[in-house]
Amino acid sequence: MILFHVLITYGPNNHSAFSQHPQYKAQMIAREGLLEKYPGKDSRVICDYARSVARLNDLPNLQQVLCEMRARGVGLIFVDDLARILRIAPISHRGQLMSELQSFAKHLISLKHGMLLSEFTGTQIRDLTLHAEKMKLPRAPTSPRDTSAAQHASAAARSRKAQLLNQKINNVRSAMASAGSKITLQAVADEANAIGLRTSVGGAWTRQAVKRALDGLDELAGGRESPSSVQPQSTRSKQDHGPNEGK
Known part of the structure; x- marks a missing residue:
């Protein structure tokens, strides 16, 4: 089962209409790319609505899934971009929020960066926490x-x-x-x-x-006579090229 978290940060808090929300549709693009890598795999979308996040419990659905995974010791949940969560947190609360997220680091994957939170370096964690708006974190290096x-x-x-x-x-x-x-x-x-x-x-x-x-x-x-210097079959007998044609 592939679990994918969607975060809605503006508009009406109407779960029944989230599938039509621009943010939902934008994040679904990342999900579709993920599902292409795992054809036939079952998937489920977990959605939270929050205009601001100070603690992880402001995202109750994400928190619940992460807690269940940690209790079992297995499981992964994908987000399109971890910076999306940090961007709506006040600067004064981002350190605490990041610490909470890091306690679930081996279960949380950022598709934008192509890696688990547990794989981020200290510098990347700092940049993500302090400069989430700039989205300066690079994508995971490719081979x-x-x-x-x-x-x-x-x-x-x-x-x-x-x-x-x-x-x-x-x-x-x-x-x-x-x-x-x-x-x-x-x-x-x-x-x-x-x-x-x-x-x-x-x-x-x-x-x-x-x-x-x-x-x-x-x-x-594959090397047929060049069409730039040959007229269509139906007109060859009727027309002649100019002396400079095809040059």
């Missing part, structure tokens, strides 16, 4: 393997986005060919700009950008 996987995933996402844009340019060219328009790189760029299509950086299309987009489709296809 080189994790970083490499993230880089590959990011590159794959950029590639998919680029190919989608390249295909849109090719669709513009095909539509022009079907309408019997003269096909040149500049003509495709002008048409793309006219219909509001923008490059990946939000700029206007140029003949060079169109050529790169069509050549990108060719590379993905």
Whole structure:
């Protein structure tokens, strides 16, 4: 069972409507990411409402779960960010509140930081207690393997986005060919700009950008004849390229 704590700090104290609260929805994003790592695992949300927190008993539902876990000696409860709790505590009470939380440190995980409270260093504890508003605590360090996987995933996402844009340019060219328009790189760029299509950086299309987009489709296809220098099959016999086309 995955237990996830949600803290609501403003608005009406209406537990039946918490699922529609902006803070609840924002914290559910972290929960969804957690559940993706443990598919099929049962989960339960524990919710507290507090405009200000001086002691842990101001969060009675969290306190109850933590006390039960400590009594059993096992169990974990996840929060999206420990700083969320400290931010609503007066500065004069944060030291005491942190001490109470630390007594349950091996049962409390901050998803923002990717670690148990028991794994925080003394410096991190101090910064979290004194500067919770600034959220300066770093995320847990990632291994080189994790970083490499993230880089590959990011590159794959950029590639998919680029190919989608390249295909849109090719669709513009095909539509022009079907309408019997003269096909040149500049003509495709002008048409793309006219219909509001923008490059990946939000700029206007140029003949060079169109050529790169069509050549990108060719590379993905594995070396077929470059579409930036070849008209669609249906129009090749009707139209000739200008002498400088494809350069």
